[in-house]
Amino acid sequence: MEAATLPPLEEMDETTRDEIETSVAKWKDAEGNLIMILHEIQNRHGYVPRASSLLLAREMNIPLARIYEVLTFYHYFRLVPQGDHNITVCNGTACYLKGSGRLLSELEKQLGIKDGETTEDRMFHLETVRCIGCCGMAPALVVDKKTIGKNSPMDIPPILEKIRQQEKTHEDQ
Amino acid sequence: MSVTATINGLEVTVPEGTSILEAARQVQVRIPTLCKHQDLFPSSACGLCIVKTGTGKKMPRACATALEEGMDITTHDAELTEVRRATLELILSNHPNACQTCGRNGDCELQDRAGEFGIRQDYLPRRVTDLPCDDSTGSLILDFSKCIKCGRCVQVCQEVQNVWALSFLDRGINTRMAPAGDITLAESPCIRCGQCSAHCPTGAIVENDETATVWEALRDPGKICTVQIAPSVRVALGEAFGLPPGTNLTGKIYSALRRLGFKAIFDTTFAADLTIIEEASEFVARFVEGKGELPLITSCCPAWVDYLEKNFSDLIPLFSTAKSPQQMLGALAKTYYPEKTGLPADQIYQVSIMPCTAKKYELERTEEMQSSGRPDVDVVLTTREFARMIKQSGVDFLNLPDEKADSLLGEYSGAGLIFGNTGGVMEAALRTAFNKVTGENLPPEGINITPVRGLEGIKTATIPVADTKVRVAVAHGLANVENLLLQVREARDQNKPPPWHFIEVMACPGGCIGGGGQPYGVCNEVRQKRMQGLLDTDEKMALRFSHENPEILQVYDEFLGEPLTGKAHELLHTSYQPRPIYQK
Ligand code: SF4
Ligand code: SF4
Ligand code: SF4
Ligand code: FES
Numbered sequence: 036m037e038a039a040t041l042p043p044l045e046e047m048d049e050t051t052r053d054e055i056e057t058s059v060a061k062w063k064d065a066e067g068n069l070i071m072i073l074h075e076i077q078n079r080h081g082y083v084p085r086a087s088s089l090l091l092a093r094e095m096n097i098p099l100a101r102i103y104e105v106l107t108f109y110h111y112f113r114l115v116p117q118g119d120h121n122i123t124v125c126n127g128t129a130c131y132l133k134g135s136g137r138l139l140s141e142l143e144k145q146l147g148i149k150d151g152e153t154t155e156d157r158m159f160h161l162e163t164v165r166c167i168g169c170c171g172m173a174p175a176l177v178v179d180k181k182t183i184g185k186n187s188p189m190d191i192p193p194i195l196e197k198i199r200q201q202e203k204t205h206e207d208q
Numbered sequence: 209m210s211v212t213a214t215i216n217g218l219e220v221t222v223p224e225g226t227s228i229l230e231a232a233r234q235v236q237v238r239i240p241t242l243c244k245h246q247d248l249f250p251s252s253a254c255g256l257c258i259v260k261t262g263t264g265k266k267m268p269r270a271c272a273t274a275l276e277e278g279m280d281i282t283t284h285d286a287e288l289t290e291v292r293r294a295t296l297e298l299i300l301s302n303h304p305n306a307c308q309t310c311g312r313n314g315d316c317e318l319q320d321r322a323g324e325f326g327i328r329q330d331y332l333p334r335r336v337t338d339l340p341c342d343d344s345t346g347s348l349i350l351d352f353s354k355c356i357k358c359g360r361c362v363q364v365c366q367e368v369q370n371v372w373a374l375s376f377l378d379r380g381i382n383t384r385m386a387p388a389g390d391i392t393l394a395e396s397p398c399i400r401c402g403q404c405s406a407h408c409p410t411g412a413i414v415e416n417d418e419t420a421t422v423w424e425a426l427r428d429p430g431k432i433c434t435v436q437i438a439p440s441v442r443v444a445l446g447e448a449f450g451l452p453p454g455t456n457l458t459g460k461i462y463s464a465l466r467r468l469g470f471k472a473i474f475d476t477t478f479a480a481d482l483t484i485i486e487e488a489s490e491f492v493a494r495f496v497e498g499k500g501e502l503p504l505i506t507s508c509c510p511a512w513v514d515y516l517e518k519n520f521s522d523l524i525p526l527f528s529t530a531k532s533p534q535q536m537l538g539a540l541a542k543t544y545y546p547e548k549t550g551l552p553a554d555q556i557y558q559v560s561i562m563p564c565t566a567k568k569y570e571l572e573r574t575e576e577m578q579s580s581g582r583p584d585v586d587v588v589l590t591t592r593e594f595a596r597m598i599k600q601s602g603v604d605f606l607n608l609p610d611e612k613a614d615s616l617l618g619e620y621s622g623a624g625l626i627f628g629n630t631g632g633v634m635e636a637a638l639r640t641a642f643n644k645v646t647g648e649n650l651p652p653e654g655i656n657i658t659p660v661r662g663l664e665g666i667k668t669a670t671i672p673v674a675d676t677k678v679r680v681a682v683a684h685g686l687a688n689v690e691n692l693l694l695q696v697r698e699a700r701d702q703n704k705p706p707p708w709h710f711i712e713v714m715a716c717p718g719g720c721i722g723g724g725g726q727p728y729g730v731c732n733e734v735r736q737k738r739m740q741g742l743l744d745t746d747e748k749m750a751l752r753f754s755h756e757n758p759e760i761l762q763v764y765d766e767f768l769g770e771p772l773t774g775k776a777h778e779l780l781h782t783s784y785q786p787r788p789i790y791q792k
Contacts, residue, residue, distance in 0.1 A: 088389065089790060098372035098397070099790055100388035107377040107390075114390075 051087055054079065059094045069095070069105055073112060082113035118153045118160030120198050123177040127166025130174040134187075138174055139163060141188035145195055158202065159195075213279040220275070228259055228270035228281060239283050240292060242299070242321055243358035244271035245407055246731035247368070247717070251359035255295045256321065259283050267291065293325050301332035303410075304353050311349070311414035315448075315728055318356060318410045342387065344394035347416055347565040348405055355385050355412040361404035368717060370687040371515065373398035385412070388790075395791035397518060399686075401511035401715045402565030402590075402724020415565050415590050415725055419597050422559055422587060426469040431557040434472040434545070435465050436537045436617075439480060440563045440628030440720040441591045443741030447727040448595035449606055453734045454741030459610025466611065467603050474541060474617040476560070479533035480624035480636070481754035482540075482763070483508060486530040486780050487633075488640040488754075489771040495678070495709055496645060501525050503681075503696060503708045506633050508532040510570035511715035511724075513784065515686055520693050521786030523700075526711075529781040533627065534560050534567055535577055538584030539779040540617055544767045548616060553580070560588045563628070563723030566715070576782040590725025619759040622746030629739045630684035630719035631660035631667060634712040638671055638678070640755045646674045655752055661743070663718060663732055666692065668708070681708040685717040 058075050062068035076087050083106060092099045106112045124130075124139045143149055146159050153160040169175045172184025178194060209224040218235040227250070232239050242254035250272035258267040262280030267288070275281075282288070300322060307313050342350040357376075362385060365374040373396040377386045387396040405413040425431050446455040465473050487506070494500040505526045507513050516523060531539070538558050546553035560567065568588045571577055577584055589597070598605050612618070623639050626632035635657040642650050659669035660680065665688040668681045683689045695707045716722045718735035721742065751757060768776040 085389070085792075098366075098388065100366070100372040100375035100396075103377060103389040104375050108379050 051084070052090060055087060055090045055094055059091070069097070069102065070109075073102070073105065077112060080116070082116050085114075115153055116157065118157050119202075120158060120179050121160045121162075121177075123167070124150075124161070124163045125167045125169070125173070125175045125177070126163040127168075127170060127173075129170035130166075133173040135163075135174040137188050138176065138186055138191065141191045145191055158198075211275055211277045213275050213277065213281065215281040216283055222275055225274050228268075228273050228275050228279075229257055231275045232270065232281070232283060237283055239270045240321060240324065241271060242296075242317060242356065242409055243360070245360050245409075246733075247407065248360055248363050251363070253358045254299065254356070256292050258288060258291060260285070260288065289325075293327075296321055296325055296327065297331050299356055300327065300330070301334055302336060303334070303356065304336045305330070305334060306354075306411075310354070310411040311417060312411035316410055337384070339384070342393050343416065344392035345398060345400050345416075345569070346394075347400040347568045348393065348402060349414050349416055350385075350387075350393060351412050351414075352384060352386075353412075354410045356410055357383055357385065358409055360407040360409065361385060361413055364403045364407050365398075368685050368687055369399070369401060369403055369715065370690060371397050371399055371401075374404060391790070391792045397789045399511040399514040399518070399715065400566040400569045401686075403716060404724075405565065406722075406724045406726065406728065406730055415592060416568065417593055417596070418568075418587050418589060419593050419600070422589060422597065423600075425557050425559070425586070428557075430555060432472075432551055432555045433470050433557045433559060434474060434541050435470045435559045435561065436474040436476045436479070436534070436541070436585075437461055437465070437561040438476040438534070438563055438628065438720065439625050439742060440723060440726070440738065441561055441594065443628070443738045444563065444721060444726045445591055445595060447729065447734075448592070451606070452737065454737035454739075454744075456741050456745050459612070460605060460608045462613050463608045463611035464598050464601075464603050464605055467608075468597065468601055470559070472541075472545070472616075473613045474537055475613045475620055476533045476537055476562075477620035477624040477627070478613075478617050478757070478759060479537035479540070480627040481621050481757045481760050482536050482780065483530050483533045483627075484623060484633075484636045484640050484754035485760060485764075486536075486771050486776065487528050488637050488644055490528055490530060491637065491641050491710060492644045493772065495641075501700075503706045503711045504528055506637075506712045507782075507784075508627070508633060509564075509566070509714045509716075509720075510573060511564070511566035512686070512689075512713045513573070514566065514569070514787070515689075515715065516693075517784055517787045518789045520697070523693060523697065524784045524786070526696070527784050529783065531576070531780055531782045532567075532570065533624075534562065534570065534588075535584055535782070536780050537617060538577075539579045540763065540767075542580035542582060542584055543779060544763060545616060547767070554582070558583075558585045560585045561591070561594045562588050563591050563720045563726045564588075564716075565590060565724045567725075574782055574785075579779045591723075591727060592725055595727065615759070617759070617763075619757055620751075621754050621757045622749035622752040623754045624757070625749075626742050626746050628720040628742050629661070630714055630717075631657075631662070631682045631712065632719060632742070633714075634660045634680055634682050634710065636754055637710070637712075638673075638680070639753050641678075642671075642673050643753065643755055649753060656747075660712075661739075663735060663739075665717075678710060679708045680710045680712070682712045684714045684719050684722075686713075686715050689713050 058072045062071045076083050088102045126135050150163050176183045210221050212221045215232050220231050220235050222231045240256045242256045244250050252269050252272045257270040259270045260282040336353050339352040362374050365371050387393045426433050442458045443454050443456050446457050462473050491504050507527045541558045542556050571585050623636035660667050660682045666683050671678045699706050721738035722735045
């Protein structure tokens with residue numbers, strides 16, 4: 036398969052191009068190199084931008100479909116940039132039994148996005164994980180790396196409000 | 209090496225490596241399947257084909273398990289039926305209950321299985337994905353909710369066509385078929401060949417049905433509806449009416465078209481002869497007179513054209529500039545035909561019946577597809593849609609009398625007819641090119657150019673023409689073409705003589721007879737029979753050279769002038785452009 040003939044690549048900034056070229060050169064002959072390179076890209080950007088995938092497809096002479104098969108197979112990879120504030124709902128058995136489902140629906144309702152999505156203003160990213168190992172705190176949320184336990188749907192609005200306020204003072208300063 | 213075993217007590221001997229499923233067929237035992245397709249490797253996705261092997265408690269899948277010496281296979285008993293039924297119910301629980309409004313209603317493998325197993329009620333609550341349909345291409349409609357994840361389309365698109373427009377994303381129960389990189393199909397590298405739709409067992413991928421548009425045109429008093437029908441349609445349409453593949457129904461098709469209300473019946477095969485005149489002239493100009501590059505590459509398959517424009521755009525100068533027969537006929541139907549008949553040109557409406565979903569896209573491929581000043585062809589129906597129209601019309605198709613096409617743009621040669629087969633364009637072109645170079649026709653025993661016939665993926669031959677030798681190559685199924693093109697590119701980049709002088713490519717395996725819009729159930733056996741249907745007719749025809757078709761001579765004489773120049777150039781030729789492979 037011949038790789039992509041242009042459009043987005045031309046518009047791509049030089050750094051992205053350099054990055055990909057360096058990564059490809061570095062991992063060229065290694066086994067499982069595609070995954071390694073995608074790791075590098077994600078480490079650098081926090082997600083794997085589409086433009087990087089397109090360029091990578093061309094550099095490695097593989098179809099874009101292949102790259103997306105890998106990207107979507109491993110939950111580790113992200114296809115969109117995360118929000119500034121990350122909210123994770125634990126969906127482990129304990130949390131599930133204690134009502135994590137209701138937490139998730141409340142968050143989805145309040146933020147107007149679904150599990151795995153980011154709000155349009157990029158302020159919030161919402162996701163679920165299997166189990167964060169804090170079953171004693173069920174149902175648990177992780178908000179910007181901080182674990183908050185024993186939540187009910189009623190706790191959600193104040194949590195979001197607090198973050199919004201912070202952002203606002205930030206802006207005002 | 210061969211192995212001998214028993215299946216339901218019947219002894220069977222097959223070559224080593226034969227699957228239990230294949231072996232069972234040989235003793236007239238039908239094991240139910242859903243995911244396995246004869247063209248493709250087993251994906252073992254559905255689990256319907258389980259059998260007992262006589263040893264152990266396992267139930268291996270017959271499609272993916274080789275028959276072994278001494279096996280004692282049971283294909284049907286109460287327990288197997290029970291397990292299969294449960295499996296089928298699970299599949300149905302993720303499928304919409306939507307047969308009445310589905311493009312596959314009455315011709316669907318999943319519906320068939322549900323019918324055979326006598327499923328009469330939902331035992332499990334249905335949970336169906338609600339992803340929106342993808343109708344971005346105008347040729348195909350993807351309805352993700354009807355996908356049973358058998359993997360046929362992905363395998364066809366990646367392995368047979370080497371296009372990689374479709375893939376499986378995510379995993380586990382979230383696995384879904386999707387255009388490459390989660391974009392729309394039109395933004396993906398898809399070339400609209402429709403092979404995915406021809407192989408899909410359900411209504412998850414179907415052609416964009418435009419029969420309603422045609423009915424409307426037929427009822428519109430302001431339109432003079434004319435129609436053309438492609439060579440390969442006539443030997444496949446019968447399958448939709450229960451006839452064996454390869455049955456040539458030309459006469460009945462003409463008669464049905466008249467009853468549907470078409471005012472003039474043209475035959476694309478006439479235009480195939482015309483394409484040959486233009487293309488053979490082009491070949492002779494390049495080969496003998498050195499005007500233009502070699503190899504000359506055929507361009508009558510729009511899926512193939514799209515593939516080259518997307519993936520090998522540096523080779524565009526090698527393309528024949530001759531339009532496809534569909535577009536040539538459309539151009540004449542809207543210029544020559546009204547001129548000859550005095551009918552108002554702006555009222556002529558042209559419907560084209562094709563084996564192909566990509567032909568729907570070809571209508572708008574470039575501005576030259578409107579060389580008459582309007583769309584040269586207004587709408588394309590695939591063979592499957594045409595069969596549906598006949599069934600809607602109330603015509604008792606199989607008992608119709610045979611009729612003839614209209615005498616303008618309707619006469620054709622056997623050479624034009626075999627255009628529908630892989631190798632057929634090459635054979636037809638060589639018959640005429642030989643005459644152009646030597647001034648004589650091939651001798652009767654040389655008319656059949658057998659090395660370019662058949663289902664081999666790549667066929668090459670050296671054909672003596674006068675005191676030179678013409679090296680030709682033929683490929684079908686696009687996975688076969690990359691290697692040829694790389695060799696051509698290498699020679700070209702190094703200024704070496706080309707490995708071949710003339711290359712024919714058709715995107716679909718078998719050529720147009722195996723097109724993505726043909727009746728369901730294609731496999732090599734069916735392709736072989738459809739091809740034979742065209743070859744047998746060619747063999748019986750008195751007229752076997754495009755350049756001897758009297759209507760062709762007449763149209764040049766009265767209207768077009770000389771090949772490659774003037775009006776012929778204006779109406780019958782086109783251009784190509786590089787296109788991005790991913791639009792997003
Ligand atoms: S795909 Fe088949 S089973 Fe499904 S709705 Fe369509 S006809 Fe019915
Ligand atoms: S139409 Fe052809 S290229 Fe497009 S998705 Fe289907 S098989 Fe692939
Ligand atoms: S779209 Fe059709 S062929 Fe493709 S995986 Fe789904 S059911 Fe199978
Ligand atoms: S036909 Fe064998 S697993 Fe589907």
